[in-house]
Amino acid sequence: MLDLLKTQFESEELLLGEYGIEREGLRVDAEGRLALTPHPKVFGPKLGNPYITTDFSESQVEVVTPTYTSMSKTHRVLTDLCDIVNNQIGEEYFWPQSMPCDIPEDDQIPIAQYGSSCQKAIDAEEYRKGLSARYGSKKQLISGIHVNFSFTEEFIQKFHRIYGKGESYKDYRDRMYLKMVRNFLRYRWLVIYLTGTSSTMHETYIAECVAKMHPTGDGSYIHPTCVSFRNSDCGYKNEEPLYPSYESIQAYTEDVRRFVARGDISAPKELYTQIRMKAEGVDNILESLENDGIKYLEIRTVDLNPFELTGLAMVDLDFIHSLMLYTLLKEESNYMDWQQEGLDNEEGVAVEGLNTEILLTRDGQPIQLKDWALEILDELCEMSEILNLNYGETLLTMIARVKDPKQTYAYRIRELTKEKGFIQANLDLAKKHKEISWNRRYATQAFTEYELSTQILIKECLNRGVQVTEIDPSDNFLILESRGVKHYVKQANKTALDNYITVLAMENKVVTKIILKEHGIPVPDGIQIDAPDQSKHWAQVFAGRPIVVKPKSTNYGWGISILDQGGSVEDIQKAIGIAFEYDDTVLIEEFLIGQEYRFLVIDDELVAVLKRVAANVVGDGQSTIRDLVALKNQDPRRGVGYQKPLKKIVFDEQTLLYLKLQGLTPESIPEQGVQIFLRGNSNISTGGDSIDVTDTMPQKYKDLAVQAARAVGAVFCGVDIMIEDVAKENSSYGIIELNFNPSTDMHAYPYQGQERPIAAYTLKALGLIDDIGLTEEDA
Incomplete structure (x- = not known):
């Protein structure tokens, strides 16, 4: 053989x-x-x-x-x-x-409680009581x-x-x-x-x-x-040795039925052998072995x-x-x-x-x-x-x-x-x-080919007993099933719950602003550039003014330049050129003064708020900005791509431009305690820090985020709001943009603050679990 x-x-x-x-x-x-x-x-x-x-x-x-x-x-x-x-x-x-x-002692050892919701639960509990009576609970x-x-x-x-x-x-x-x-x-x-x-x-x-x-x-x-x-006589053994025949399935099932009939064991599953033959059926194991044969050992x-x-x-x-x-x-x-x-x-x-x-x-x-x-x-x-x-x-x-x-x-x-x-x-x-x-709580060991948000969702499925079928790891595509409900899910929250036009509306920042304005939601003013040859004209118009230059239809901060101190004609033209690398249409918007926050809305519920701090380093009076970035990038939570909850800081065109506007280069040495920002945008995907502020954010801004998500009909929505001073009652604010397929790992595992069970909220929205299952400490 x-x-x-x-x-x-x-x-x-x-x-x-x-x-x-x-x-x-x-x-x-x-x-x-x-x-x-x-x-x-x-x-x-x-x-x-x-x-x-x-x-x-x-x-x-x-x-x-x-x-x-x-x-x-x-x-x-x-x-x-x-x-x-x-x-x-x-x-x-x-x-x-x-x-x-x-x-x-035996009588103080708690037998698993199944309640009386169904006969299967009652039987499970009664079976364990029988084992306790027969063998003692300690064993x-x-x-x-x-x-x-x-x-x-x-x-x-x-x-x-x-x-x-x-x-x-x-x-x-x-x-x-x-x-x-x-x-x-x-x-x-x-x-x-x-x-x-x-x-x-x-x-x-x-x-x-x-x-x-x-x-x-x-x-x-x-x-x-x-x-x-x-494995000794002090271990998990039947009261007396039992030797069923293994010559055939029929001989085996006949012997086991005889053991049960004469009271040696209460059920076939009480036959404690070193290896068991398992069949398709669980509750009727002997009949299933006879009819269907051995499925596995x-x-x-x-x-x-x-x-x-x-x-x-x-x-x-x-x-x-x-x-x-x-x-x-x-x-x-x-x-x-x-x-x-x-x-x-x-x-x-x-x-x-x-x-x-x-x-x-x-x-x-x-x-x-x-x-x-x-x-x-x-x-x-x-x-x-x-x-x-x-x-x-x-x-x-x-x-x-x-x-x-x-x-x-x-x-x-x-x-x-x-x-x-x-x-x-x-x-x-x-x-x-x-x-x-x-x-290593933020990642999995078995599903590393998936981006982190999808890994977190898979982990929560294992936690909650939701069946996961892997379809295409390279595209982060899964099937999730539980209790007769089935969903196709891509990239953690692209689902059938959000229709196509909702995604398109959030993808197009011009359309997003129109919809939000129609609902009375404040957004920054701006203009649209459809061709690169218009860049010089608009650069001259906005020279010296605090502005944001960004592609019309990107996520994750790609192609965005923030000139919060204003820029020269040359600087603005360069920023427009960067944006055109990502899209055929570019937006120039007024820069809203204040702090940017990411609000995560799932199924009409505000589930998390992050204060997003742009990529930065703090000087020690001796190290260059380049060295400080290298040191910060050593944090094991930082990585490249989408495998870690924080991203490494890189020196790209946008970083170099933003340093230039501050009169700095990567070789500059900041003084002790001086914080240097390397980008104007605060996206976590470009090296920013995520700080959870869900519990301290005023309710009116939470309500605004939910209102914005409803305006575009989004079930899963990342709402970016710029707030001048969150502590002031009448602070100015505006919604910068709405994000389809919002990143969830930064809420689940922030740089600072409480970790939020975002994947559980996702499963609840999909109807795969009934509740989030928070303890009083988590709530």
């Missing part, structure tokens, strides 16, 4: 599949105690959010990635989901360890990683054409996956050894399990040879890795992928008691895996763990090399863990626990993960 894979498949085909990851984890307080607060409201109804929900307990978060064809993309989305959780749980922490934190708090794996249908179809003659496609696919399940159960001990990380626990866990450990002080317990208590062996923010290192995910290919290719033994042997090896490695002399059994014969593990890994290396899978480095890492147990996660977390204590060791890691998530 290995030769078939080599000749019939490209390596890229072997790496493609349908992959998903589920990660459970407890919410804890600053002392490492189980958080007894409700599941955060911002995640929405538990049954309505497929990405962030709860597991057994109200305090136990479960994140679930959508499926992707790449393991790497799936892992990056898991990173985004974990970042979201870290940033949305306030002062709590996302516990990084499989074994529970400092936990109360249910153990958390882990589930990796969902399937080949592409095209991959299986190729196999079926070669090996499945005379057999239906469904039957062949089931037979293929069943072989993989059987082999995985034979080799699951290796996954436990290589990824096990639950070798320590706290004194508040189940007493008879704590009694098997060694105390180290501060309520911490370790075990000298343990790899994974989660759920690998449930992996402990949370506390050293990783996601709980799962990419190198371990690559190893699991290579092992799953191995389970397809590896010939099976005909040893009859393979299931019992597999369980004995599993539990032996879980408790004694760090014992260098540990013996396992293979087909009834003893064999050292190290010898068998290296034999399997050598075969995986050969497979990787022949199939060109590029898993060489991954497998060398695994070989090193086998040869030196001190390189295992289990050993590392045990030593860290001895040094810091169970609670402090894991809490420090959780705090580190939270800080990392906070520092």
